[in-house]
Amino acid sequence: MNTIIPTELSEGGLIIYIDDIIICSDSWSLQLERLASVLHKVAEVNMKISLKKCNFGFEELKALGHIVSALSLGIEKNKVAAVLLKPIPQNKKEMMSFLGFSSYYRQPLKDFAILAK
Incomplete structure (x- = not known):
């Protein structure tokens, strides 16, 4: 394209x-x-x-799991649910996996890098 x-x-x-x-x-x-x-x-x-x-x-659209508008970038509700339903990590390997999974949505999350530490 x-x-x-x-x-x-x-x-x-x-x-x-x-x-x-x-x-x-x-x-x-x-x-x-x-x-x-x-x-x-x-x-x-x-x-x-x-x-x-x-x-x-449209003034707002869904693209690649995000909700995009002129004023904001958000996360689709079903994607938020997928993150919230993940089990709590029990060890370092599971934590790294969770951070990798959730970091796809880091842009609209203020201070994601600080929270992930």
Whole structure:
């Protein structure tokens, strides 16, 4: 996907992860402009898009286990439950495993590194 979308489109406003494209903007007009550019490029290379998998005009979305909006980055509730349901580590190996598992969600957790010590 990164090879299809030109650099000028992907700088500021597009997040590309494998075959997913997230288009971000500060205004609806800019959103539509970026969407048109992406769709034009997709059509140019004869790429197919599944409309069933598309979401348009949302202020918040779920991506890679996170809830992303203009104001915050959060963790999906079912992912929080998975961390909370893990058994309490009983030894160093289990603790290292737990920290590795939970560190995927470290970004929205203030002072995660300090808490993990």
